Amino acid sequence: MLEAMGTVPEIEIVRHDGCSPVLDSYSAVDAMSNKEDLLSLNPTLFGSIPNEVGSYLAWTVExxxxxxxxxxxxxxxxxxxSLGFSIYARWEGDEFVSVLAQTGQLMHDRERSAWAMPIGIAGFTQFRYVIDTxxxxAPSINAVVFQYCKPSGSGTCPGIGNYPSVGEGEISPAxxxxxxxxxxxxxxxxxxxxxxxxDKCEYKLPEKLAYENSNMEFVMNTQVSSGRASYKNIITRFFMQESTPLPEGLMLNEQTGEITGKPIALLNTKMFTVRAENPxxxxxxxxxxxxxxxxxxxxxxxxxxDVGEIAVYQCALQGSYVGTQKRACVLGEKDxxxxKASGFCMPVLAIVLIVVVVIVIIVVVVFLLIRTRSKKAVGGVKGKTVKTVAAKKTATKTVKV
Incomplete structure (x- = not known):
């Protein structure tokens, strides 16, 4: 049960005898009984909390x-x-911590009973008053009062940063x-x-552990990384669940949650569990x-x-082309x-034209050779005189038989 309260100024201090009541406005008040008058500081009104262990009054300041x-x-x-109670406090999003615990307390009619609570000066936003015994x-409560008592005297310690000024022997919380x-x-x-x-600080539970991509696909024999894990609060160690060790060649960084390495074997999709802890x-x-x-x-x-194979392209697939092109796929840094491709595709028409041109060239060359030889045979060699040698008469001898 939640209820927004009135518009009392956020913190108003009325000084009296060194201690002043602190007036807050509340964004929420919750109790196991009639609660409207418990925080009003009006002594003419009263409320009560059931006389049962676990009964409570909770409030959040604005x-x-x-x-x-x-x-x-x-x-x-x-x-x-014999009143016994505790007060717990926290900042929004945190867990409650005990800041005051009392047992066997005696309350008097029309009197104010007060207890020192030095930790309350830390500036918590949420509080919880709980009956322990x-x-x-059941006390008839006219008002629940929060007081600030200013430290005084020669032993007062000045504040440092977020740690407020307190009196001698007291603690300054933050x-x-x-x-x-x-x-x-x-x-x-x-x-x-x-x-x-x-020593009063405790680790919060680690939460919201995640990777940017929880479905990881790696390439065999390449250097891979999952990226660092994201999470809430503090993690002191990352580790793999014993039943799901990482594939061979991969390792988990215990400080960052990053999975790195060079996987050396093929693996179908498999589920793994990464765990993280703190105290x-x-x-x-x-x-x-x-x-x-x-x-x-x-x-x-x-x-x-695939890596290690050669792609072959038959040029005829394009239509009127001949030849092949080949291109090897090799393993790079990531995939x-x-x-560079080898070979080329030649159009059939281009081949025909080349053949025709070659034939024409051959015909022309043959024609020129024949013509040149014909001229040599008819005209001889120009510029030289050819001597004529007279034929000798051969003597013929008649042989008588």
């Missing part, structure tokens, strides 16, 4: 800087014995570092705040990994081709890459 007070008080209108009766819940604090001694102590607990994310052989994307006349 001020984004939180509510800062260091003393909690109850104004009651009857005597009550059953009292002699919000824990990102990824932790609770509060850090410095102790005031001899007028000086000491070193920051974080508060652990979380996990399911991913899938597949390892394939590299290939070259279709380009021009060449179809998709297959094409090498």
């Amino acid at each position: 001020n984004l800087e939180g509510s800062k007070w260091n003393r909690f008080a109850l104004q009651t209108s009857e005597d009550v014995e 059953i009292a002699s009766a 919000k824990c570092a990102e990824g932790f819940r609770g509060y850090a604090y410095r102790e005031c001694h001899d007028g000086v705040l000491g070193d920051v102590k974080n 508060a607990g652990e979380t996990y994310v399911a991913i899938t990994i597949s390892v394939r052989k590299g290939y070259c994307q279709p380009e021009g006349v060449f179809e998709r081709t 297959g890459v094409w090498e």
Whole structure:
């Protein structure tokens, strides 16, 4: 049950005897009983919380800087014995931490009972008052009062950064570092705040573990990466679930959650579980990994081709062409890459023209050769005199038989 309250100024301080009530406006109030008058600070009205273990009053302040007070008080209108209660506080999105716990408390009629709560000055935005033990009766509460008591005296420690000024022996609280819940604090001694102590800071559970792409496809024998994991809060270690170790050649970075390496075997799509932890607990994310052989994307006349193979293109597929073209697909940095193509496609018409031209050239050459020889045979050699040799008479001898 939630209810927005009125428009009281966010934080208004009315000073009285060194301690002043802090007036907040509330974005939500929740209780197990009639709650409207519990936070009104009007002593003429009263409300009550059931006298049962676990009964509560919860409220959220509107001020984004939180509510800062260091003393909690109850104004009651009857005597009550053995009251036990706790107050829990948190910043939005965090878990509640205990900031005050009391048992066996005695409440008096028409009196205000107050308890120091130095941690309340940290500036929490959400609070929860819870009954821990059953009292002699349910207290009739005129007002729940939050007070700020200003530190005074020679032992007062000046504030440092987010750590406010406090009195001697008190603690100065502030919000824990990102990824932790609770509060850090410095102790005031001899007028000086000491070193920051974080023993009240606890790890928040790791949450929202994820990868940019949870379905990972890797190429065999190439250097691959999943990218760093994203998550909320703090993770101290990443690790693989024992039942789903990574494929051979891959490894998980324990600090970043990044999966890297060079896979050496083909793998069909398989599910793996990456886990992450910190001292508060652990979380996990399911991913899938597949390892394939590299290939070259279709380009021009060449179809998709696996790494290590040669694509052959028959030019006749284009129509009136002859010849072949070949192109090898080799493994690149991330996948297959094409090498330069060899061979070419020749149009049939071009071949016919070339043949015709060659024939014409041959005919012309033969014609010129024949013509040249004919001229030599008819005209002889110009410029030379040819001597004529007279034929000798051959003597004929008659042989008588």
